[in-house]
Amino acid sequence: MQTLNTTLLIIGGGPGGYVAAIRAGQLGIPTILVEGQALGGTCLNIGCIPSKALIHVAEQFHQTHKHSQHSNLGIKVQAPSLDISQSVSWKDGIVDRLTTGVATLLKKHKVEVVHGWAKVIDGKTVEVESAGVRIQCEHLLLATGSESIELPMLPIGGPIISSTEALAPRALPKHLIVVGAGYIGLELGIAYRKLGVEVSVVEARERILPTYDAELTAPVAESLKTLGMKVYLQHSVESYDQATQTLQVRTADGHPVPMAADQVLVAVGRRPRTRGFNLEILDLKMNGSAIATDNRCLTSMRNVWAIGDLTGEPMLAHRAMAQGEMVAELIAGKRREFSPAAIAAVCFTDPELVVAGTTPEAAQQAGLDCIVAQFPFAANGRSMTLESKSGFVRVVARRDNHLILGWQAVGVGVSELSTAFAQSLEMGATLEDIAGTIHAHPTLGEAVQEAALRALGHALHL
């Protein structure tokens, strides 16, 4: 077995790992990255990117279908049909382009990529058996991401699928049941519905998108109804009978209900990937099921770092990237800490949903005296031209000095507002700063300014 020596060894080539590698390369740190599957990790291959591609296909199909029936816009088309294999290969093309791009960037920054499964030997040694190498490093960066949680009564296989299979369908089911009404389940459920599949959603808790507040998720719940999706809240799944294609579900009061479905998508969340690469041997301090780290992403072992989903919630690619960049700079001897004011999170449901910073509920729990104000898209011109009337932008600010603590929005296309939200929070903007910034007309962004104006007591268009 060949022994390689390096300064930084990264396990995992997802958004956290590859960004750390690129930044380390820029800083002249000898770096080796070990990836067991494909560069880009969950995000590029079986997560963010492919799901957005599928959502785009579904939206185009859905719009065309709508026009073929009754078009307010006056567009006349024939009812569309769908070649799903063509859709999937289009999506694969995007994924290919992005992962190839990552490989090129790594090469450009002189990062050595070793393909194979890493096996941790100790805090400074990793073996990759399939590649026949043993790697000695000074710094070990764990960036192994997360994996879908499986339900013991619904093991993945055949008609029971996870998001991975749902993103590469060979054929569409007739009736899909989505288990879990979190963002993954709803994004995919809505996409499948728009592609013409009958979709039902089963959720154990009392509302959809349970991590967001009811006010914010109401427009999404409304949209599910309009799309003809059935939502079963406070229902738990029992088992699936393949012969009769029936999912056994239990209601809140314990009544068993059979539900017909030829495919079941299990989307009940993700958990840190801590198993399968002998990480146990390091006996790192844990934080629940995640690796515990300090504000520099250092684990309980010196020179062993962990970033991204492996370190727990919020499991977001952009968080992992920021941490990866920071760890590379720390290893290069710079002083850094991971202390963002906010990390925005986006759900690409229909309508989309964005949260950044403190929610009204969290502010209240923290005992903060806050102003909460929202501006509805019903009063926004651009929104109307996008055939959208639902949704709003909401701002949370301290009453004493008007410092903005958080933003939330729900509505068509609001994912792009996450940029403005995160920026205002990182810059420490006050309500007056946002109210005093001219927002271009006609854009959805005007609702951001109006929300701030409303918090100050003088919204113009309401």
Add this chain to the structure above:
Amino acid sequence: MGTHVIKMPDIGEGIAEVELSQWHVKVGDMVVEDQILADVMTDKAMVDIPSPVHGKVIALGGQPGEVMAVGSVLISIEVEGAGNYQAPAAATPATAPAAPESPPVAEHKPTVQAEPRPQSPAASAPATPRAAPVPRQADERPLASPAVRKRAWDAGIELRYVHGSGPAGRILHEDLDAFLNAPQDALQAPVAAYAKRIGEEQIPVIGLRRKIAQRMQDTKRRVAHFSYVEEIDVTALEELRVHLNEKWGQSRGRLTLLPFLVRAMVVALRDFPQINARYDDEAQVITRLGAVHVGIATQSDDGLKVPVLRHAEAGSLWSNASEIARLATAARTNKATRDELMGSTITLTSLGALGGIASTPVINAPEVAIVGVNRIVERPMVIKGQIVIRKMMNLSSSFDHRVVDGMDAAQFIQAIRGLLEQPASLFVE
């Protein structure tokens, strides 16, 4: 009804504390505008504090004789209307005093007090636009843009010690500049004669430094060091060296002390083969070596390196001298090959003029001995009852006491001493 709070005013002498001398009112008294409430004393003068408002005294902030900080609450008066003070909501981080208010001593009109604040605007309802800087609580996150944060990290500044002058107490680039340029603790400290230095630099221990650190630590942990210092009269040796340099310096090259020391070690080692050895403590084997490969400890810009003079036992004074010079240059200019940096059997370390009077050299494991050379100095010595000036030099040597006994080590050094004090014997076979 509201509460009007009067704070200990800044009397304008740049002072931080004021002594409360006397109250003219007590709790429950009704006061009218301009009525004198208290006398306070600075180190310069007694000052009256008049009331800017009508109302009832509801609390006094201190006892006569108490020294109070400027800005602390002096007295609270219940007034008609909103007052200037809002009871803090539970855990609202706005309880700290707001921006300095106009001191009542300067202006007697009640209108100069901070504008009344709305009592408690309903949630989601219009609020009065007002965003004065509010000081941060101790545990609050400093408010600064990412660019300011990065600059502070790079400069080694803890942002929570920096005053934020921006909206909502935001720390601006200007605030960082002010912090960096401000003399620390300007209030207490007299003007410092020399600028204070702040910031710290972290230097990652990598590369050669890391290797050195590991080797040193490992050696110190594993090897039972035993150090022995002996002084040697090098007067005769120096005379010989000067003579040889005068006679042969041009043609054969100049000699330093090192080739003589190498020669002395080579000769002495013939009788002490246990000292020219390598000890593999894991295998529990001592290997005695015939060849004497002398490691020459050399300082380079990167750190300590030990190039190796091979087969020193076979070299002449001049050939060893030129090889030592070549190796030192190679090590300093980073041109020494891997082979030239390994394989020594015993090490010689010399700091030359910086040699000091004694040192405790660390053995270059797995070798078992290192000979350290100290500075040559002229000292008065007693020889045959006479005080004479002699050139004296100490040898500070360390041995691996696990495998070299103290007696052998001492005899080895004494043998070297004998050879160096009678330099002719260096060349007698």
